[in-house]
Amino acid sequence: xxxxxxxxxxxxxxxxxxxxxxxxxTGTANPILEAARVRYSAGQAEESLKVISGEVVPYTEKDVNxxxxxxxxxxxxxxxxxxxxxxxxxxxxxxxxxxxxAESARxxxxxxxxxxxxxxxxxxxxxxxxxxxxxxxxxxxxAGADVNAFVDGLMKTxxxxxxxxxxxxxxxxxxxxxxxxxxxxxxELDIAKLKAQLGTEVTQTQIDIARTELDTAKxxxxxxxxxxxxxQAKNNKFNELNDEIxxxxxxxxxxxxxxxxxxTNKNDLLTQRTGLDPAxxxxxxxxxxxxxxKIDGTPAYANYATAKADxxxxxxxxxxxxxxxxxxxxIQQDIQKKDDALKALIEKQKTNITPQKxxxxxxxxxxxTGLLAxxxxxxxxxxxxxxxxxxxxxxxxxxxxxxxxxxxxxxxxKEEAAKQAAKDTTEEGKRAALAVExxxxxxxxxxxxxxxxFYKPDRNKAKTILDEAFKAGGGxxxxxxxxxxxxxxxxxxxxxHTALKEKLKDPDFRKAQSEGxxxxxxxxxxxxxxRLNKDMVNSLATTDFGKALITEARAKVDAAKQMYxxxxxxxxxxxxxxxxxxxxxxxxxWGIGILALLIILGIVSAVK
Amino acid sequence: xxxxxxxxEKKKNLINKITGILLDEMLKKKVxxxxxxxxxxxxxxxxxxxxxxKSLDDFLRQLAEKYSIFKLxxxxxxxxxxxxxxxxxxxxxxxxxxxxxxxxxxx
Numbered sequence: 001x002x003x004x005x006x007x008x009x010x011x012x013x014x015x016x017x018x019x020x021x022x023x024x025x026t027g028t029a030n031p032i033l034e035a036a037r038v039r040y041s042a043g044q045a046e047e048s049l050k051v052i053s054g055e056v057v058p059y060t061e062k063d064v065n066x067x068x069x070x071x072x073x074x075x076x077x078x079x080x081x082x083x084x085x086x087x088x089x090x091x092x093x094x095x096x097x098x099x100x101x102a103e104s105a106r107x108x109x110x111x112x113x114x115x116x117x118x119x120x121x122x123x124x125x126x127x128x129x130x131x132x133x134x135x136x137x138x139x140x141x142x143a144g145a146d147v148n149a150f151v152d153g154l155m156k157t158x159x160x161x162x163x164x165x166x167x168x169x170x171x172x173x174x175x176x177x178x179x180x181x182x183x184x185x186x187x188e189l190d191i192a193k194l195k196a197q198l199g200t201e202v203t204q205t206q207i208d209i210a211r212t213e214l215d216t217a218k219x220x221x222x223x224x225x226x227x228x229x230x231x232q233a234k235n236n237k238f239n240e241l242n243d244e245i246x247x248x249x250x251x252x253x254x255x256x257x258x259x260x261x262x263x264t265n266k267n268d269l270l271t272q273r274t275g276l277d278p279a280x281x282x283x284x285x286x287x288x289x290x291x292x293x294k295i296d297g298t299p300a301y302a303n304y305a306t307a308k309a310d311x312x313x314x315x316x317x318x319x320x321x322x323x324x325x326x327x328x329x330x331i332q333q334d335i336q337k338k339d340d341a342l343k344a345l346i347e348k349q350k351t352n353i354t355p356q357k358x359x360x361x362x363x364x365x366x367x368x369t370g371l372l373a374x375x376x377x378x379x380x381x382x383x384x385x386x387x388x389x390x391x392x393x394x395x396x397x398x399x400x401x402x403x404x405x406x407x408x409x410x411x412x413x414k415e416e417a418a419k420q421a422a423k424d425t426t427e428e429g430k431r432a433a434l435a436v437e438x439x440x441x442x443x444x445x446x447x448x449x450x451x452x453x454f455y456k457p458d459r460n461k462a463k464t465i466l467d468e469a470f471k472a473g474g475g476x477x478x479x480x481x482x483x484x485x486x487x488x489x490x491x492x493x494x495x496x497h498t499a500l501k502e503k504l505k506d507p508d509f510r511k512a513q514s515e516g517x518x519x520x521x522x523x524x525x526x527x528x529x530x531r532l533n534k535d536m537v538n539s540l541a542t543t544d545f546g547k548a549l550i551t552e553a554r555a556k557v558d559a560a561k562q563m564y565x566x567x568x569x570x571x572x573x574x575x576x577x578x579x580x581x582x583x584x585x586x587x588x589x590w591g592i593g594i595l596a597l598l599i600i601l602g603i604v605s606a607v608k
Numbered sequence: 609x610x611x612x613x614x615x616x617e618k619k620k621n622l623i624n625k626i627t628g629i630l631l632d633e634m635l636k637k638k639v640x641x642x643x644x645x646x647x648x649x650x651x652x653x654x655x656x657x658x659x660x661x662k663s664l665d666d667f668l669r670q671l672a673e674k675y676s677i678f679k680l681x682x683x684x685x686x687x688x689x690x691x692x693x694x695x696x697x698x699x700x701x702x703x704x705x706x707x708x709x710x711x712x713x714x715x
Contacts, residue, residue, distance in 0.1 A: 030641075032641065033631070033634055033635060036631060037631060037635075040627055040628065040631055043624075045620075045623045045624040045627040045628075046623060046627075046652070048627050048631065049623070049627055049630075049648040049651055049652050050648075050652065052630065052631075052634070052644050052645060052647075052648035053645055053648035053649040053652055054645050054648075054649075055649075055652065
């Protein structure tokens with residue numbers, strides 16, 4: 001390649017997406033990756049790494065509070081529809097408990113801090129529901145030991161934190177919603193719509209009431225009858241004058257010249273007449289009357305006077321009408337309003353639903369009300385289930401932790417025995433190894449489902465085998481048991497039994513496989529819910545098999561202590577802590593139980 | 609890598625790049641959650657030791673050796689640094705020559 005073609009820019013292009021991967025990152029459904037992606041996109045690469053590494057939970061406190069609110073409160077803002085803090089006392093209690101537990105779980109996951117809120121339910125669970133640990137705790141209580149410190153130690157064993165973190169992520173997923181909430185809302189809406197349909201129906205009673213109200217309004221006019229008549233007359237007169245106003249004005253204008261002059265004359269005559277004494281001046285009065293009569297008889301004057309009077313009345317009438325209406329109008333408006341209401345009701349009545357339709361709607365409302373009650377009950381159950389999931393995160397994580405530990409130790413012991421058995425690759429050796437494998441079904445219950453056969457550990461049957469191991473002689477008793485029982489009793493073929501008996505003559509095989517079977521029985525006993533009670537602890541402490549198991553386990557625990565010292569942090573297994581004290585002075589009081597727990601908790605698995 | 613940036617800024621930029629690569633690989637399902645968790649923990653723990661350019665280079669080299677998803681970035685990043693260094697040396701050399709030339713003319 002020519003040097004000129006390879007420069008810094010080309011190199012930058014060659015780096016490409018590898019150097020700028022953010023360009024390729026889009027949304028994801030995985031909550032951890034999604035939370036990491038969001039932080040990364042916001043320029044918080046280190047925070048993003050913390051989410052991926054499990055150092056912090058992927059949800060913010062706000063996310064958690066929101067999902068708790070959504071799933072534990074039925075209260076909503078009437079305008080926005082947003083969920084609000086619950087007001088119902090039960091919901092409020094659940095909301096506060098869940099919030100507290102979620103906060104405690106976060107503190108433990110992110111900082112390793114254990115508080116009473118998180119520990120309390122775990123202690124209760126271990127005491128009441130964990131057969132493997134309950135007796136150990138009971139004996140610790142009896143001996144006055146600090147159970148809380150013991151439980152704190154269990155919580156800090158590898159695996160528990162991760163279990164809790166997984167449950168935290170699953171159960172507080174911010175997208176989680178109550179499935180029944182939609183049904184409740186839809187049913188409430190349906191019922192409201194149906195009720196609205198019934199609500200629009202106009203009954204005869206409503207019409208009768210409206211009519212009565214109209215009559216009452218009308219009766220308020222009775223005391224004002226005279227004004228009403230006056231008003232009517234004035235209105236009529238005004239309308240009449242209004243119709244003729246044009247011709248009246250024409251007549252007025254046409255006769256005005258003559259009319260005004262004659263009117264002046266007439267007024268003068270009337271003035272003169274007023275000053276005369278009828279007793280002495282009757283002749284003059286009569287003369288004036290003749291003149292006035294003459295003026296009045298003049299057509300021009302008569303027309304002028306009539307037109308003038310009409311115009312004056314026309315001008316005065318609006319004021320008079322208005323004066324009358326001041327008192328009458330409110331009554332008339334009320335009458336109008338009542339009349340309109342009655343007419344509207346009569347009109348609406350024409351569109352009324354039929355009685356049959358009404359019955360159908362009522363039946364529908366009844367049905368949906370029942371469904372709503374059921375949906376509300378289911379919703380409440382869902383809320384309680386969510387509440388349980390959140391507040392039981394600690395004990396569920398511990399249960400999973402213990403079960404996982406039982407399974408881990410079983411697999412570990414099985415592998416040990418299988419390695420020894422696999423050394424002999426002859427046909428006989430393989431047959432003997434198969435026999436050992438099949439003998440383990442002795443303490444299992446066989447069930448068939450869908451054509452498949454399952455073997456489920458039975459703690460009572462497992463205890464029978466364990467009892468053999470706990471007798472003097474330990475694992476050797478199991479070997480004798482295998483030799484003396486028939487093939488049918490052991491659940492193997494005659495050929496397999498022959499091969500097994502032959503192989504049991506090999507001391508290494510005899511020891512490893514018989515003790516291996518006892519260990520498998522012990523693990524299955526615990527998996528099937530067998531109690532690690534006082535008798536069992538005594539057997540472990542005093543029998544050959546038990547002592548051997550503990551000696552072997554102690555060596556592994558010591559190695560594990562060293563290995564996990566850093567991981568456990570805060571010196572959980574150090575002798576300086578209270579947890580460490582269990583390995584010292586009080587060891588024989590409850591040490592075996594704890595040692596057995598450490599074995600089953602899989603601490604030893606890393607150094608097997 | 610920009611030589612003008614402080615060690616802390618360079619470290620921040622590097623962490624940003626490698627987090628992007630890790631997220632990208634996880635989203636493409638080429639790295640599962642368990643391995644992703646291990647890698648993220650490794651980056652968080654080991655990056656604490658980065659104090660200067662040398663420890664930054666060492667950190668990236670060891671990361672690429674341990675987890676192959678960072679190999680391409682490590683190679684390209686080293687190459688880019690090398691090219692930049694060469695370019696800077698060339699520019700510096702030209703500047704020196706021009707300076708000498710200028711001094712020669714003015715004499």
